Amino acid sequence: MIPATEPLLVRTPLLADDPQDPLRASGNPVRWGVVSTGRIASIVAGDLALLPDAVLQSVSSRSRAGAEEFAARHGFRRAYGDDGSLPGYMRLIQDPDVDIVYVATPHASHFTVAHAALEAGKHVLCEKPMTLNARDTAVLAGLARRNGLFLMEAVWSRFLPSVQRAAEIIASGELGEVRWIQADLGFPAPRHPGARLWQRAAGGGALLDVGVYPLTWALIALGAPQSLTAAAHINGDGVDAETAVTLSYASGARAQFMVSLTTVSTQAATVSGTKGMLRCNAPLFNPTELTLTFGSGETRLETFRPAGRGYTYQLREVLRCLQLGLTESPTMPLADTLLVMTLLDEARRQAGITYPSDPVRGMDRRPAHTGGSQCID
Numbered sequence: 001m002i003p004a005t006e007p008l009l010v011r012t013p014l015l016a017d018d019p020q021d022p023l024r025a026s027g028n029p030v031r032w033g034v035v036s037t038g039r040i041a042s043i044v045a046g047d048l049a050l051l052p053d054a055v056l057q058s059v060s061s062r063s064r065a066g067a068e069e070f071a072a073r074h075g076f077r078r079a080y081g082d083d084g085s086l087p088g089y090m091r092l093i094q095d096p097d098v099d100i101v102y103v104a105t106p107h108a109s110h111f112t113v114a115h116a117a118l119e120a121g122k123h124v125l126c127e128k129p130m131t132l133n134a135r136d137t138a139v140l141a142g143l144a145r146r147n148g149l150f151l152m153e154a155v156w157s158r159f160l161p162s163v164q165r166a167a168e169i170i171a172s173g174e175l176g177e178v179r180w181i182q183a184d185l186g187f188p189a190p191r192h193p194g195a196r197l198w199q200r201a202a203g204g205g206a207l208l209d210v211g212v213y214p215l216t217w218a219l220i221a222l223g224a225p226q227s228l229t230a231a232a233h234i235n236g237d238g239v240d241a242e243t244a245v246t247l248s249y250a251s252g253a254r255a256q257f258m259v260s261l262t263t264v265s266t267q268a269a270t271v272s273g274t275k276g277m278l279r280c281n282a283p284l285f286n287p288t289e290l291t292l293t294f295g296s297g298e299t300r301l302e303t304f305r306p307a308g309r310g311y312t313y314q315l316r317e318v319l320r321c322l323q324l325g326l327t328e329s330p331t332m333p334l335a336d337t338l339l340v341m342t343l344l345d346e347a348r349r350q351a352g353i354t355y356p357s358d359p360v361r362g363m364d365r366r367p368a369h370t371g372g373s374q375c376i377d
């Protein structure tokens with residue numbers, strides 16, 4: 001059964017009106033440790049460097065040379081690599097001058113790294129999806145709560161002024177009653193050797209990688225669904241190359257989305273209501289345009305220019321929470337991460353998307369290559 005939740009996306013005052021807000025100093029410095037030197041770690045480090053409250057303290061990699069190169073490139077003070085006795089991430093976690101650990105490794109290692117950081121008393125910002133399943137997310141949430149530490153899944157889109165504005169428009173009733181949401185997020189993912197998206201052991205596949213983005217639009221507009229149906233194409237690597245999900249609501253409203261690692265797609269989201277329609281133009285994870293079309297024939301375009309690469313808003317929110325002593329962000333609370341992971345678990349169960357760690361951590365193991373279209377309520 002899918003748990004009911006309060007409406008999502010509470011606006012936070014510091015994010016409300018000023019698009020340059022995240023670039024303004026507002027309090028005590030916070031010292032960051034970044035685990036991994038991969039693609040998103042590098043992009044986020046670039047945005048972190050724009051925030052006056054952020055100290056770029058330490059970076060870790062499996063390779064010491066890789067960590068040192070990354071540290072030099074982005075201006076981190078310390079670099080840790082695997083040293084034969086300890087992995088680089090453990091050495092970073094043990095650094096007494098790191099306040100918060102940003103976990104930017106492939107999905108399958110998020111749980112191990114975040115768990116170790118929380119056990120060592122560090123706050124954690126963890127890339128999406130927080131873990132491979134809801135059970136592991138619940139373990140991390142429990143550990144963070146017991147230790148009084150901040151924990152957040154890095155769903156950066158929620159903090160963008162454009163997405164906050166879309167949530168405001170929908171909540172205002174300007175679109176009437178929202179009845180239908182459509183979203184798609186497809187891209188031909190490169191197949192270079194070691195590409196994590198095509199590796200089952202790394203948590204590859206479309207649903208876990210990008211499913212959270214269309215789900216975010218559905219949850220913004222309609223909240224937690226009553227039920228869902230899902231079907232996937234599992235490819236020869238054993239990962240979902242394409243997955244389709246429909247969320248159904250007690251009111252009869254529906255949200256439908258498709259995610260894909262193989263196709264070029266609109267990467268847009270449309271929220272349709274009885275009075276009007278909001279289209280978030282591509283890409284739906286960082287829209288710079290919202291187009292509104294009303295039954296009256298009126299249209300309106302709202303445009304946005306995010307600071308940095310757009311991660312600044314999420315990073316500023318983490319700083320704000322730590323400075324205020326909050327252990328969760330009101331805009332991305334752990335209950336929402338748990339809800340999303342529960343929905344992803346159910347979609348995986350129906351669509352036959354499995355990972356090697358599933359039996360160990362208690363997920364139902366289903367044979368690969370079976371699609372599903374079962375209703376869960």
Ligand SMILES: NC(=O)c1ccc[n+]([C@@H]2O[C@H](COP(=O)([O-])OP(=O)(O)OC[C@H]3O[C@@H](n4cnc5c(N)ncnc54)[C@H](OP(=O)(O)O)[C@@H]3O)[C@@H](O)[C@H]2O)c1
Pocket residue numbers: 036037038039040041060061062063066067104105106107109127128129154156196209
């Ligand atoms: N928020 C966003 O917009 C966004 C965008 C893309 C990805 N992500 C998320 O960020 C995570 C990383 O994605 P990415 O695209 O940056 O991947 P990536 O480019 O493959 O980088 C991942 C890095 O993690 C390290 N690593 C690889 N295997 C590891 C393992 N088994 N244990 C520990 N570390 C390992 C490697 O760094 P070292 O060689 O330095 O160890 C690797 O470069 C994913 O969970 C993804 O969902 C988020």
